[in-house]
Amino acid sequence: MDGVTLAKTAETGAGPAADAAAADFACMPAPAPLEMPTQSLSSFDPSSRRRDVLSHPWLGAAIARLFVFGGCLALTAYGAYEMYGVVSVGGVTLLEWVLLILFVANFSWIALAFTSAIAGLFWLLFRAPPAPATPAALRERTAIAMPIYNEAPARIFSALEAMIEEVDGSGLGGAFDWFFLSDTTDPDVFLAEERAYVALRERVGAKANVYYRHRPKNVNRKAGNIEDFVTRWGGRYAHMVVLDADSLMTGHAIVSLAAAMEADPDAGIIQTLPLIINRNTLFARLQQFAARIYGPVIGAGVAVWMGRRGNYWGHNAIIRTRAFAAHCGLPTLPGRPPLGGHILSHDFVEAALILRAGYGVYMLPTLAGSYEESPPSLIDLSARDRRWCQGNLQHLRVLSAKGFRLASRQHFITGIVAYVASPLWMLQILVGVVIVLQATYVRPEYFTNDFMLFPTWPRFDAARSLQLFALTMAILLAPKFMGLLLALLQRRTRRGCGGAARLVVSSLFEIVMSALLAPIMMLIQAGHVLHFVFGFDTGWDPQRRDDGSIPFWAIVRRHRAHVALGVVMLIAGFMIAPSLAAWMSPTIVGLILAIFLSWSTGLLGVGLAFRRAGLLLTPEEQSKPPLVARANELARKSPDEEGAPLGDRRFWRLHLAWLPQDLKRGEITADWAIAKAKLDEAKTREEAFAAMKPRERMAMLGDRDLVARLLLLPPAAETASAPAG
Structure with a gap:
């Protein structure tokens, strides 16, 4: 700009005036950079792995692993033996071998969940420690970092304000700084974020240090957002608590995490077990109820056998900042997306890298006060699941990395199998149908070239098949009934769910709905896997978090193929054999009702009707935690301001002050x-x-x-x- 323009610009607030505004209302603290070198997946020196400072118990985790994986192996072997007995009547054909292999793969997955849930139930009943007391003091500083991307500012700024108030109320607020790390690309949301930040700073005042940083280029998505923060300001903080945009954590939970990290110098990441809150559509309420009733047993089981070699889920966890910087710089995978490029499910890889360096990663499943939200509809869940599917399949490229712990490789395999299981389940159904079709319509070849006296013909042991089906269903549903048993034994949970009778009815209804929705999710996830196998990348759209319905015709377009497949399966089943149609009836019914289920479960009114009837209730809904109530109240009082504040001189002075320096040569874009x-x-x-x-x-x-x-x-x-x- 020329001198005249510079002079006029200074009058509007740029230049020295903006610098003065920055000093008075700094949006970020002084830089304290940390180096975050990119880690190698192809080489690792075991001698560089640090040694523990403290002695940590290991026997309990070893026994739990032996029970969980040994029990899973034994159950799988028994299931394979029984399935072989089912198909081996009269000899085993090629298709029957395929059916046997697919059955074993799917059965092993549910057997692992079963044995893990048993370990979790036992631990919660007999070994769970009491809730930690609020610490009297903290020695080190912790950053609370919330990455955001095109979110509704009123909701997320209100959530952080409620957390600030709780932490400040503990008397330990001085040990924490709070950060909004924006990757927003929508200009209207960007301006609303800055206005919400100014308002929050004015309300909070001297209670806490609250900061806001907008990243001009959202390189590498959330992982890049966190890396940018660590490399520029991470040196100021011993720890950082990473949140999601839908996260809430009580003051007690936050300060307890900080105290746990201070007490354990060998810990690299400590993860909480978030509960789902604030959900009202029927679909979201089903998820909320399931997470509250079944989640503790499943989460505790995973925590028990993982021990100090656990996993990280990307949010509601505390991280040792310097260890993270030194050992968790993510490489770019060779090749093009979807399996190449930057790592999407970065959290699993970061846990594996920090474990490789010699730090511990573990979960505190009984630490209360950690919350998140969930998608309001099946289609919203599908959109999020698509990203997760690509991220987990990407782990095929890091599974064999040098130096990773065996537990980390198991975490990767678990994530991969969670999505590969859907196409395997679909293949198992199709192979079973083909075998029945062959047995019904294809005549046996009595005189083959092999001069066999009898033909090899697919036949089944019907009684044994029914017994195996009953066993499979029992193992599949057992973790849910374990969670129900625990909830019935816990007085607060039982009362918070509306009493024992309503709790049982709600659980049975959730089981039925899960069975109906399962085949729809099977096809959706199988489609995701095939989508990525053929080389298509997923986008990065913001998650729709608010309750409400998707337009009906959008639901019809999304599920019409599922309904068509269900009708075809029904007709084919009856044409082949009525018993086949009966065997596949749960899958057929779920697919035929796909449009109705997706539409009705996504309606706000249906979910609220169940709430009024006292069904699918959770204790946190019946007696809302003060933090959640306060965050919701603040969000109602602070609606998002629409439009650009074009006449607000003070706002633009601050906006100019917070921007990076002028563009360098070569950075000018067409936009x-x-x-x-x-x-x-x-x-x-x-x-x-x-x-x-x-x-x-x-x-x-x-x-x-x-x-x-x-x-x-x-x-x-x-x-x-x-x-x-």
């Missing part, structure tokens, strides 16, 4: 150039803003020069009031 041209042509700020497309507005908002040009234009109100001529 920047078009935005500049439209600014030069516009007569008012409103005209310029309205003329720009979202990408152009975002380019303008991220550049000091262009913002200054915008502010040199008069507001429309001034133009209208100016005298004619």
Whole structure:
């Protein structure tokens, strides 16, 4: 810019005025960089692994692993033996061998969940420690980091404000700094975030240090967002608690995590077990209820056999900052997406890397006060599941990395199998149908070239088949009934779910709905796997978090193929054998009702009706935790401000002060150039803003020069009031 423009820009708030605003209202603390070198997956020196400072018990985890994996192996061997007995009547054909292999693969998956749940139930009944007391003091500083991406600002800023109030109420607020780490790409949301941040700073005052950073380029998504924070400011903090945009954690949970990390110098990551809250559609309430009733048993089981070689789920956990920086720099995988490029499910890999370095990773499953939200509908869950599917399949590329612990490799395999299981289940059904079809319509070849006296013909032991089916269903449903048993034994949980009778009815209803929704999710996940196998990448859309329905015709388009397949399976089943249709009836019914189920479970009114009837209740819903109630109250009082504050001089001074330095040569984009041209042509700020497309507005908002040009234009109100001529 020339001297005249610079002088005019200074009058609007850029230059020295903006620097003064930055000093008075700094959006970030002084830099304290940490190096975060990229880690190698192809080489590792075992001698570089650190040794524990303290002695940690290991026998309990070893016994739990022996029980869980030994029991899983024994059950799988028994299931394979029984299945072989089912198909071996009269000899085993090639298709029957395929059916046997697919059955064993699927059966082993549910057997592992069964034995893990037994370990969790036993631990919760007899070995669970009492809840930790709130510490009297903390020695070190902790950053609370919330990465955000095109979220509703009122909700997330209110959530963090409620957490700040609780931590401050513990008397330990001085040990924490709070960060919004924005990767937002929507210009309207970006401006709303900054306005919400200014309002929050003014409300919080001296209670806490609250900061906001917007990243101009959201490289490597959430993992890159956290890496940017660590490499620029991580040196100020011994630990960081990483949240998601839908996270809530009580003050007790946050300070307890910090105290646990201070007491354990060998810990690298300590993970909590979040509960789902604030959900109202029927679909989301089913997830909320299942997580509350069955989740503790499943989570405790995983925590018991993992021990100190556990996993990280990317949020509601505390991390040792310097260890993370030194050992968790993620490499870029060779090749193109979906299996190449930056690592999507970064949390599993970060846990594996910090374990490889010699630190512990473990879960505190009984630490209360950790919450999250869930998608409101089946289609929303499918969109999130698509990203998770790609991230877990990507782990095929890191599974054989040098130096990883056996437990880490098992975590990767578990995540991969969780998605591969759907196409395997679908293949098992199809192979079974083909075998029945062959037995019904294809005549045996009595005189083959092998001169066999009798033909090899697919036959089944019907009685044994029914027994094996009953065993499979029992193992599949047992973790749910274990969770129900525990809930019935816990007085607070039982009462919070509406009493024993309503708790049992709600559990049975959830089981039925899970059975109906399972075949739909099977096809969705199988489609995701095939999508990525054929080389298609997924996008990065913000998650729809609010309750509400998706347009009906969008639901029809999404599920019409599922309904068609269900009808075909029903007709084919009856044409082949009525017994086959009866055997496949749970799958057939779920698919035929796919549109109705997806639509009805996504309706807010249906979910609220169940709540009024006292079904699918959770204790946190009956007696809302003060933190959750406070966050919801603040969100109601602070609706998102719409539109650009084009006439707010103070806001633009702060916005300019918080922006990075002017663009360097070579960083000018087409969007920047078009935005500049439209600014030069516009007569008012409103005209310029309205003329720009979202990408152009975002380019303008991220550049000091262009913002200054915008502010040199008069507001429309001034133009209208100016005298004619």
